[in-house]
Amino acid sequence: xxxxxxxxxxYDFRQMxxxxxxxxxxxxxxxxxxxxLTKAVRLASKVLPVTVSAVDQADGAILRYEYPDGLTPxxxxxxxxxxxxxFSTSVDLGGFYAVMLxxxxxxxxxxxxxxxRPLHDDNLFECLIKVIVGQQMTVRFAATLIGRLMDLxxxxxxxxxxxxxxFPSPEQVAALSYxxxxxxxxxxxxxxxxxxxxxxxxxxxxDLDALWAMSDEMVIDQLxxxxxxxxxxxxxxxxxxxxxxxxMPAADIGVQNGIQLLFNRTVRPGEAxxxxxxxxxxxxxxxxxxxxWQSLIDFA
DNA sequence: GGCCAGGCTAGCA
DNA sequence: TGCTAGCATGGC
Numbered sequence: 471x472x473x474x475x476x477x478x479x480x481y482d483f484r485q486m487x488x489x490x491x492x493x494x495x496x497x498x499x500x501x502x503x504x505x506x507l508t509k510a511v512r513l514a515s516k517v518l519p520v521t522v523s524a525v526d527q528a529d530g531a532i533l534r535y536e537y538p539d540g541l542t543p544x545x546x547x548x549x550x551x552x553x554x555x556x557f558s559t560s561v562d563l564g565g566f567y568a569v570m571l572x573x574x575x576x577x578x579x580x581x582x583x584x585x586x587r588p589l590h591d592d593n594l595f596e597c598l599i600k601v602i603v604g605q606q607m608t609v610r611f612a613a614t615l616i617g618r619l620m621d622l623x624x625x626x627x628x629x630x631x632x633x634x635x636x637f638p639s640p641e642q643v644a645a646l647s648y649x650x651x652x653x654x655x656x657x658x659x660x661x662x663x664x665x666x667x668x669x670x671x672x673x674x675x676x677d678l679d680a681l682w683a684m685s686d687e688m689v690i691d692q693l694x695x696x697x698x699x700x701x702x703x704x705x706x707x708x709x710x711x712x713x714x715x716x717x718m719p720a721a722d723i724g725v726q727n728g729i730q731l732l733f734n735r736t737v738r739p740g741e742a743x744x745x746x747x748x749x750x751x752x753x754x755x756x757x758x759x760x761x762x763w764q765s766l767i768d769f770a
Numbered sequence: 771g772g773c774c775a776g777g778c779t780a781g782c783a
Numbered sequence: 784t785g786c787t788a789g790c791a792t793g794g795c
Contacts, residue, residue, distance in 0.1 A: 601776085604775095604776060604777090605775095605776085605777045605778065606774095606776090606778075606790090606791090607775060607777090607791095607793085608774080608776090608792095608795095610775095610793080610794075611775080611792070611793050612775090612776085614793080615792095655791090655792065655793080656791090657790065657791040657792070658790090658791080659778080659779080659790065659791080660778095660791085663778085697778085697779080698779090699778085700778050700779085701777095702777060702778085703777075703778085706776070719776075721776095721777075722776050722777090723775065723777090724775095724776040725776075726776095763776075766776095
């Protein structure tokens, strides 16, 4: 089956793929020939391969996604919503650009990444685990660890003759032992964070979907009560998982490097100063963050 | 070999 | 409340 949607303009799918291209990961297959992205999406209990690409039309890009036949109407609707969320199709960037172009420092970066939107994770569990694994690690090594986790557990689907691995479910991760992860070069502590979190979720002691109804600050308050989640992790979860628009992980080393570069500073700015600066970027701080990260790809 | 990486916890004043 | 050592590993 094929479905096409027309994202809000401007929409630059090709540039949006630059981040995943610069840090290849096991769960996301990108074809450099036609700039398509294939991923196994968890839909309720199903694992569904989906290939997404952009068709360039004279009046703007059309997002096209292909998936297996036989979905129920409910599943179809859920998939449409999921794709819209993952690829930020309905966000109106006009507000963001209006705010940022008040600051001449941003005009170059905005022009350069015009039409770029965040790519969000398929589901909240996947996002949370990825962010935890990514704490205090190079992005590349974090992707290696996630890949090893997916080799160890997780379903895979066959799609057009290729094997597409899926990120494991909470139950699958919950069934692991700490030793299984430390043998993959997870630190002992991180193995505990990841498995304990999965157990908390699979046993019903943590309901990630309940977070959808909460404000950003409430989500941060709730999640940082849990061992292994600090403010940075909660903020990245809001940004990459929930798609919240006004989050600034000011303690992030990448954000700090990006601002140092953009503002031409000799010293890397600290968290407090960045939170102060970012007041001007409300209510689009997530997008400012994302563009800062995007600007660092060349230096990776 | 040293330093850094899209930090967090526990322990201490 | 605020500060810091220790964690653990790969990559440059």
